[in-house]
Amino acid sequence: MKVHELQTPALLVDGAALAHNLETMSSALPGERLRPHVKAHKCTALAGRQAALGHAGFTCATIREMEGMAAAGLGQDLLLANEVLDASRLGALSRSGARVTVAVDSEATVEAAARGGVGEVVVDVNVGLPRCGCAPEDAGRLADLARSRGLEVRGVMGYEGHIVGLEDRAQRTELVGQCMELLVKAHAAVGGELISAGGTGTYDINTWATEIQAGSYALMDTAYGKLDLPFRQALAVLATVISVSPGWAVVDCGLKSLGMDHGNPSIEGAAVWFCSDEHVTFSSDPLPAVGDRVRVVPSHIDPTVAYHERMHVVDGDEVVDVWPVDLRGW
Amino acid sequence: MKVHELQTPALLVDGAALAHNLETMSSALPGERLRPHVKAHKCTALAGRQAALGHAGFTCATIREMEGMAAAGLGQDLLLANEVLDASRLGALSRSGARVTVAVDSEATVEAAARGGVGEVVVDVNVGLPRCGCAPEDAGRLADLARSRGLEVRGVMGYEGHIVGLEDRAQRTELVGQCMELLVKAHAAVGGELISAGGTGTYDINTWATEIQAGSYALMDTAYGKLDLPFRQALAVLATVISVSPGWAVVDCGLKSLGMDHGNPSIEGAAVWFCSDEHVTFSSDPLPAVGDRVRVVPSHIDPTVAYHERMHVVDGDEVVDVWPVDLRGW
Numbered sequence: 001m002k003v004h005e006l007q008t009p010a011l012l013v014d015g016a017a018l019a020h021n022l023e024t025m026s027s028a029l030p031g032e033r034l035r036p037h038v039k040a041h042k043c044t045a046l047a048g049r050q051a052a053l054g055h056a057g058f059t060c061a062t063i064r065e066m067e068g069m070a071a072a073g074l075g076q077d078l079l080l081a082n083e084v085l086d087a088s089r090l091g092a093l094s095r096s097g098a099r100v101t102v103a104v105d106s107e108a109t110v111e112a113a114a115r116g117g118v119g120e121v122v123v124d125v126n127v128g129l130p131r132c133g134c135a136p137e138d139a140g141r142l143a144d145l146a147r148s149r150g151l152e153v154r155g156v157m158g159y160e161g162h163i164v165g166l167e168d169r170a171q172r173t174e175l176v177g178q179c180m181e182l183l184v185k186a187h188a189a190v191g192g193e194l195i196s197a198g199g200t201g202t203y204d205i206n207t208w209a210t211e212i213q214a215g216s217y218a219l220m221d222t223a224y225g226k227l228d229l230p231f232r233q234a235l236a237v238l239a240t241v242i243s244v245s246p247g248w249a250v251v252d253c254g255l256k257s258l259g260m261d262h263g264n265p266s267i268e269g270a271a272v273w274f275c276s277d278e279h280v281t282f283s284s285d286p287l288p289a290v291g292d293r294v295r296v297v298p299s300h301i302d303p304t305v306a307y308h309e310r311m312h313v314v315d316g317d318e319v320v321d322v323w324p325v326d327l328r329g330w
Numbered sequence: 331m332k333v334h335e336l337q338t339p340a341l342l343v344d345g346a347a348l349a350h351n352l353e354t355m356s357s358a359l360p361g362e363r364l365r366p367h368v369k370a371h372k373c374t375a376l377a378g379r380q381a382a383l384g385h386a387g388f389t390c391a392t393i394r395e396m397e398g399m400a401a402a403g404l405g406q407d408l409l410l411a412n413e414v415l416d417a418s419r420l421g422a423l424s425r426s427g428a429r430v431t432v433a434v435d436s437e438a439t440v441e442a443a444a445r446g447g448v449g450e451v452v453v454d455v456n457v458g459l460p461r462c463g464c465a466p467e468d469a470g471r472l473a474d475l476a477r478s479r480g481l482e483v484r485g486v487m488g489y490e491g492h493i494v495g496l497e498d499r500a501q502r503t504e505l506v507g508q509c510m511e512l513l514v515k516a517h518a519a520v521g522g523e524l525i526s527a528g529g530t531g532t533y534d535i536n537t538w539a540t541e542i543q544a545g546s547y548a549l550m551d552t553a554y555g556k557l558d559l560p561f562r563q564a565l566a567v568l569a570t571v572i573s574v575s576p577g578w579a580v581v582d583c584g585l586k587s588l589g590m591d592h593g594n595p596s597i598e599g600a601a602v603w604f605c606s607d608e609h610v611t612f613s614s615d616p617l618p619a620v621g622d623r624v625r626v627v628p629s630h631i632d633p634t635v636a637y638h639e640r641m642h643v644v645d646g647d648e649v650v651d652v653w654p655v656d657l658r659g660w
Binding site: 007008009039061062082083084085086105106109126131133135240242243244245246247248250252255256257259260261273275276277278279281289290291300302303306307308309329330 | 339369415456460461573636660
């Protein structure tokens with residue numbers, strides 16, 4: 001199939017950019033040094049490419065992602081880097097043969113893991129992002145509690161999500177150090193082999209973590225694109241110009257095919273005016289013609305991918321692969 | 331099943347509010363005066379409730395919505411209120427027995443309808459919103475062209491989308507009149523029985539249209555909630571508190587379960603700080619406990635619903651129905 005034959009809107013993945021990104025990251029962080037985060041692409045076929053480069057362990061954000069990865073034969077070492085209060089599905093997954101580790105940051109989540117039949121946990125430590133994670137000084141106590149409930153404690157995780165997007169590399173480096181000082185101290189109290197942290201923006205400066213949970217590097221993001229990173233934009237939404245008026249044109253993608261939390265998407269050579277459910281209105285000089293195809297670059301990849309059923313890997317006008325986005329939902 | 335047993339995040343529909351909204355609208359616009367827009371809920375079970383109240387015709391925004399409605403036995407009179415350049419699937423739908431009408435606003439879209447085998451069209455007229463629609467003075471020419479291609483021209487449509495959300499009712503009324511003057515004039519040149527326009531914000535003041543394309547009224551929206559409308563908020567995302575720290579708490583819904591183009595969601599009695607892929611961080615006094623359930627109200631319903639596989643119709647703590655969101659995708 002050719003790109004110009006695709007029904008729109010359609011997710012396009014530039015196969016060469018994807019390959020470049022995967023290989024660049026794997027060279028920098030080979031094997032177990034990288035635990036790719038699947039939330040960024042929600043696609044087991046893409047995860048399979050990451051596994052083929054030597055990364056056996058993966059990071060997930062939802063139970064569905066954990067289940068989907070195991071079903072795809074990628075369940076060798078799955079970390080749910082998120083808290084759950086009902087771990088019964090994770091317990092079932094573990095009994096089915098997948099290696100399942102879940103983050104805990106409170107007595108309630110430790111008890112949930114034990115009750116659900118999950119065998120292994122990491123203690124999630126707050127390193128500065130106001131989200132999940134226990135206070136660093138509480139990590140040892142939670143590890144003791146977990147062990148007393150029969151859980152294996154594999155170590156700690158702590159996501160410096162407030163740092164990964166800082167554009168100034170020197171500042172980013174300094175602040176990562178401060179975050180990781182907290183995590184390393186917590187790890188000393190917790191024990192275990194894992195210090196899991198980091199993201200695409202800190203993959204090469206977070207040298208404290210034993211493994212980096214980067215995900216965005218594969219398809220990249222316009223926000224990350226502003227940083228000094230060696231990864232290329234690999235994803236766009238293909239759309240068709242369905243209407244042209246004096247002064248503006250309209251394509252057939254919109255709020256239901258684009259993650260909007262970072263604002264409007266961009267179109268090369270055009271000014272985006274606004275998005276509706278199934279439309280983007282924009283101006284350009286010259287305007288396109290009705291029927292033209294346009295590549296719309298979403299401002300945030302993760303919630304964009306979650307709207308789509310499949311992604312099309314392309315090489316020029318050739319669709320070389322169609323990958324189901326099979327890790328959606330919860 | 332009980333609400334407190336649901337896995338989260340989960341879409342909740344307040345059954346009483348939904349029934350109130352559907353009945354209030356049907357009383358104001360009985361039968362053919364309303365052509366409910368399914369893009370707002372993407373759910374054939376909900377559309378079935380609208381049909382049961384006497385609305386046989388529906389408005390759709392995508393080909394998938396058209397196909398899904400027909401497959402659910404609701405294909406008696408489907409209007410795709412959007413332009414398409416490849417109408418082959420619509421033609422197949424028409425041949426399968428559904429009544430299919432598609433909007434056209436250019437020579438290319440007229441030709442696409444004819445080539446695809448769609449029998450009926452409406453001429454989409456721009457009444458002021460910079461999106462689709464031909465110039466009002468061009469409508470007659472396009473109708474002639476369509477008829478010359480063997481298409482039945484059922485009339486005109488023109489969406490006053492830049493007006494429907496204005497909070498001042500007097501201003502809204504005045505501007506709707508100006509928009510509809512353009513549409514009525516175009517209709518005089520086009521002919522046909524339909525003048526299709528309007529939305530939830532203008533359902534009772536757009537007296538020029540022969541049918542109103544309202545959709546949001548069923549589940550409602552926080553933006554529409556600011557208007558003087560008799561419809562109630564019926565939709566929320568149920569989430570679980572997964573982490574509590576000194577000063578904030580975190581629930582397990584986020585950017586992949588909430589439409590974000592209108593900004594952050596709201597939580598009663600709380601201040602929402604920010605959303606991540608699978609988290610909302612917020613503060614409240616007192617803070618909730620880990621494991622508590624919270625109802626998160628999205629700022630925009632349509633792109634919220636499109637992230638979810640199902641909606642749960644609830645009456646207090648009782649889940650009385652589970653409806654697949656079966657019109658997603660394209």
